Every structure is written in structure tokens, then in C-alpha cells.
Amino acid sequence: MMGNLLEHMGIEKDRVHFSWISSAEATKFVDVVKEISDKVRAIGPNTKFVKDYI
Amino acid sequence: MTEKNTKIVAFLCNWCSYGAADLAGVSRMQYPADTRVIRIPCTGRMSPKFILSALREGADAVWVSG
Amino acid sequence: MNTCINKIREIASKLLENGEVEKVIGFANGTIPMATSPVVINSKQDVDKLVFNSTCGLNLANYVRNQKGKVAVIAKGCDSRNIVTHIVENQVKRDQIHIIGVPCTGMINKKKIEALFGDDIIEFTEDGDTLNVKSSTREETLNKKEYLRDNCTLCMHRNPVVYDDLAGDLVQEQTLENPYPDVDRIEAMDADAKWQHFQELTQNCIRCYACRNACPLCYCPTCFVDESGPQWVGKGQNKTDVDTFHFLRAFHCAGRCTDCGACVEACPMDINVRDFTRKLNKDSFEMFGWEAGLDITKRPPLDVYSPGDPNAFIK
Structure with missing residues (x-):
């Protein structure tokens, strides 16, 4: 639901990921890291919710 | 964006995904180095505040894994 | 509504006596006209102070917590649902409150009426579905149905869901083809347009927290915006902090909000903060078939695990 509300506010869906990996699933971990990295690189840097310290 | 400066904040459960990350390391598996891992005692420690804080402080994405 | 207030006073004086x-x-x-404020009556002599009309937009469920002894509370449909939420969340016991249910035909949008007049309104009366509004220069008779608040036009639970006494006849519930047209409109936008919409929505926010204080769901002893160790949200007017406040305030109401409209009613800057909570209401209805505060025996969906919970978002 949190992901949905962020998306509703206009944050891209691929900015927040959830997964479930057991401690024995190193291969799944690597797959998920690759998948997430690819998706985030595809949407580019986050500009929307970043606090501007001036 | 270059590969170097993508920042993904990963909140990993101590007992599940953190173990998996450890095992991946021990097994010498190769994976992208964009993630910055924060170990949490359990995914139940997770709070929406953490996700918003991470985004606010400039993370490109947040990953929560149990 | 005139008969209804006589009934309320009658019940109240009997209970106090x-x-x-x-x-x-x-x-x-x-x-001032068109403004009603919550009041606590202790003795039978003060019962005549009580009123009930279409300007009673605040939510009285907010005041039933932390009361010593038994209290009676006047509850519209949405108020009664918030009282149910309070009972489910162990904020109050059912036998501590005496609910005087009032079937409700909607509350009026004061800002919309004020906008009709250039000057101050000096008198406001209502009779059934007609409103008589008088300003210093002119007088108008309005149809109440056209001046309802947005949440009241989309309300599906006008009758109290739980009550001990009823101060009027039950009213016909509305049947709506689509209860969430406002959410659908935003959902149809693309990511940038959505972001733009919410940026414009919150740009006037002055961080007065009136929406939080008016909300019966917001009863944490220390709100996350007031926490200082660690401080999660900056306290200034920084746009990101303002957005964080609105986002988290809404998210804390997920699966609990009854869309009573008290937050919008209380906002001095006319921000429609319901745009945030409505999406969560729609989601909890679509994902869990849940509408808050309808059943005193059921736990809210984000409170319990069930194997049938949607889990498409987890990889």
C-alpha cells in the first residue's frame, strides 16, 4: 500500500522494491540485485523527493 | 547516470537477506555494486519513515528485503 | 434537523438527569454564523446549548478518548465508524460511551457558500433541504444538495453503524456507481503530472497540523513530526518536509480512515488533504474488501495476517 501511495503521488514505481529472500538463497539475492539495479538505472536519478539543503 | 553513482539503499533483514548477501559474498558471486546495505534486526523493524528518509537524503531507490 | 435537535436535547437531559x-x-x-464548535455539557441546565445542523462537520469521535466515567456522544455516520475504530483499537470501551446516533444527510461546504458572497455572512438557517443564507447586502436561498462537502457527496454510510439511542429516522443510503471518481482522475495522470498535482496541492501548507488535530485517528502520544530523537521530519517549510508530513500522516490512516472530512474542514489553507487518504481508502477496499469502522468484531486488514493477503508487490 505504501508503494501504491508513493506511485499515486508521482514517485516512479521502480523506486521502491520489496522482496523476500531466505538466507540460503544467494543466487536469488544476486538476481534481485541485478534486476533492481537495471530498473533503477533505467529510470535515472531521483529528483522528486530529495531534500535541498541550502 | 553512470553506474558509479546510482545509489540504492537496501534494508536487509539480519536473518534472511543479510545472510543471503553474506552467502553471495562467500560464494564469490558477482553482482552490481549500487546497493548500500543497512542491516535491520528484522523486517518488522522497517518503517515508512525509513523509506522516505532515504529518498529525502538522495537515494535513487529503496529496497526492503526480508 | 429541527426535530432532530429536540430529540437530542431530550435524550441528553434524560441521560444527565x-x-x-x-x-x-x-x-x-x-x-459567527455557519460555525459550530464541539462542546461538553455537564448539567441538565446547559442542554439547550446543544445544536445540530449541516455545519457540524467536525468529528466528535476525537473527544471520547481519555474521559473518566461514562460519556454520551452525538455521532453522525462517520463519527460512529470512528468510534468503532476506537473500540477496536482499545482506545475506549464500548460500555464507557453512550452513542446518540444521528442519521446525517451531509454537511455543507462552508467555503463554497462563502465564495458566493463578497462580504461576511451574518445569518444562516436551514430547513430540510433548503439553506437560507444572509449577508449584510443580500439574502439567498440555496439547495443543500448542491453545497455538500465533497466527502459527503461520496458518502455511503450516512446512518450510524452503532448507537444506543437514535435521534431521528434512518435515512436512505446513497448508492454510487463509482465511489472513487476523484482517485481515478489522479490515477489516470502520468507520474510527472501526479507529482505536479501534489506539489501544487501542498504548496500552501503552513504546517499548522490542524488536519492532524482534527483527525480522530491521530492520537499518538508523540506524533512523528514532534519527535526529536531521531528527528524524522524537518520542522520548517522545506517542501520535502511538508510532503513527508502529508504522506506519512495519510499513511498512518491507511485502512482506518472513514473519510469524515474533518481534516479538510479544519484546514485554514483549503488544502484538500483527502487526496492522499482517499487513495488508501480505495486500495484497502480493492485489496482487502475493507471499509473502516463497520464492524466492532473485525480487526483492520493491516493489523492481521491472512494467507489471502495480496502479495504481488513482493519479489
């Missing part, structure tokens, strides 16, 4: 309750929480006239 018999000593069944120590206080009655209701509405009293404010200092």
Missing part, C-alpha cells in the same frame, strides 16, 4: 452519563459531547453554536 438519571446520572447515566457524566457528560454529553455535542455541538454548540460558534461565535
Whole structure:
């Protein structure tokens, strides 16, 4: 639901990921890291919710 | 964006995904180095505040894994 | 509504006289027309202070917590659902409150009426579905149905869901083809347009927290915006902090919000903060078939695990 509300506010869906990996699933971990990295690189840097310290 | 400066904040459960990350390391598996891992005692420690804080402080994405 | 207030006063004075309750929480006239404020009545003599009309938009469920002894509270449909939420969340016991249910035909949008007049409104009366509004220069008769608040036009639970006494006949519930047209409109936008919409929505926010204080769901002893160790949200007018506040305030109401409209009613800057909570209401209805505060025996969906919970978002 949190992901949905962020998306509703206009944050891209691929900015927040959830997964479930057991401690024995190193291969799944690597797959998920690759998948997430690819998706985030595809949407580019986050500009929307970043606090501007001036 | 270059590969170097993508920042993904990963909140990993101590007992599940953190173990998996450890095992991946021990097994010498190769994976992208964009993630910055924060170990949490359990995914139940997770709070929406953490996700918003991470985004606010400039993370490109947040990953929560149990 | 005139007969209804007589009934309310009658019930209230009977309860106070018999000593069944120590206080009655209701509405009293404010200092200007079209404004009513919550009031606590302790004795039978003050019962005439109580009023009930289409300007009683605040949510009295907010005041039933932390009361000593038994209290009676006047509850519209949405108020009664919030009382149910309070009972489910162990904020109050069912036998501590005496609910005087009032079937409700909607509350009016004061800002919309004020916008019709260039000057101050000096008198406001209503009779059934017609509103008589008088300003210093002119007088108008309005149809109440056209001046309802947005949440009241989309309300599906006008009758109280739980009550001990009823101060009027039950009204016909609305049947709506699509209860969430406002959410659908935003969902149809693309990511940038959505972001733009919410940026414009919150740009006037002055961080007065009136929406939080008016909300019956917001009862944490220390709100996340007031926490200082660690401090999660900056306290200034930084746009990101303002957005964080609105986002988290709404998210804390997920699966609990009854869309009573008290937050919008309380906002001094006319921000429609319901745009945030409505999406969560729609989601909890679509994902869990849940509408808050309808059943005293059921736990809210984000409170319990069930194997049928949607889990498409987890990889």
C-alpha cells in the first residue's frame, strides 16, 4: 500500500522494491540485485523527493 | 547516470537477506555494486519513515528485503 | 434537523438527569454564523446549548478518548465508524460511551457558500433541504444538495453503524456507481503530472497540523513530526518536509480512515488533504474488501495476517 501511495503521488514505481529472500538463497539475492539495479538505472536519478539543503 | 553513482539503499533483514548477501559474498558471486546495505534486526523493524528518509537524503531507490 | 435537535436535547437531559452519563459531547453554536464548535455539557441546565445542523462537520469521535466515567456522544455516520475504530483499537470501551446516533444527510461546504458572497455572512438557517443564507447586502436561498462537502457527496454510510439511542429516522443510503471518481482522475495522470498535482496541492501548507488535530485517528502520544530523537521530519517549510508530513500522516490512516472530512474542514489553507487518504481508502477496499469502522468484531486488514493477503508487490 505504501508503494501504491508513493506511485499515486508521482514517485516512479521502480523506486521502491520489496522482496523476500531466505538466507540460503544467494543466487536469488544476486538476481534481485541485478534486476533492481537495471530498473533503477533505467529510470535515472531521483529528483522528486530529495531534500535541498541550502 | 553512470553506474558509479546510482545509489540504492537496501534494508536487509539480519536473518534472511543479510545472510543471503553474506552467502553471495562467500560464494564469490558477482553482482552490481549500487546497493548500500543497512542491516535491520528484522523486517518488522522497517518503517515508512525509513523509506522516505532515504529518498529525502538522495537515494535513487529503496529496497526492503526480508 | 429541527426535530432532530429536540430529540437530542431530550435524550441528553434524560441521560444527565438519571446520572447515566457524566457528560454529553455535542455541538454548540460558534461565535459567527455557519460555525459550530464541539462542546461538553455537564448539567441538565446547559442542554439547550446543544445544536445540530449541516455545519457540524467536525468529528466528535476525537473527544471520547481519555474521559473518566461514562460519556454520551452525538455521532453522525462517520463519527460512529470512528468510534468503532476506537473500540477496536482499545482506545475506549464500548460500555464507557453512550452513542446518540444521528442519521446525517451531509454537511455543507462552508467555503463554497462563502465564495458566493463578497462580504461576511451574518445569518444562516436551514430547513430540510433548503439553506437560507444572509449577508449584510443580500439574502439567498440555496439547495443543500448542491453545497455538500465533497466527502459527503461520496458518502455511503450516512446512518450510524452503532448507537444506543437514535435521534431521528434512518435515512436512505446513497448508492454510487463509482465511489472513487476523484482517485481515478489522479490515477489516470502520468507520474510527472501526479507529482505536479501534489506539489501544487501542498504548496500552501503552513504546517499548522490542524488536519492532524482534527483527525480522530491521530492520537499518538508523540506524533512523528514532534519527535526529536531521531528527528524524522524537518520542522520548517522545506517542501520535502511538508510532503513527508502529508504522506506519512495519510499513511498512518491507511485502512482506518472513514473519510469524515474533518481534516479538510479544519484546514485554514483549503488544502484538500483527502487526496492522499482517499487513495488508501480505495486500495484497502480493492485489496482487502475493507471499509473502516463497520464492524466492532473485525480487526483492520493491516493489523492481521491472512494467507489471502495480496502479495504481488513482493519479489
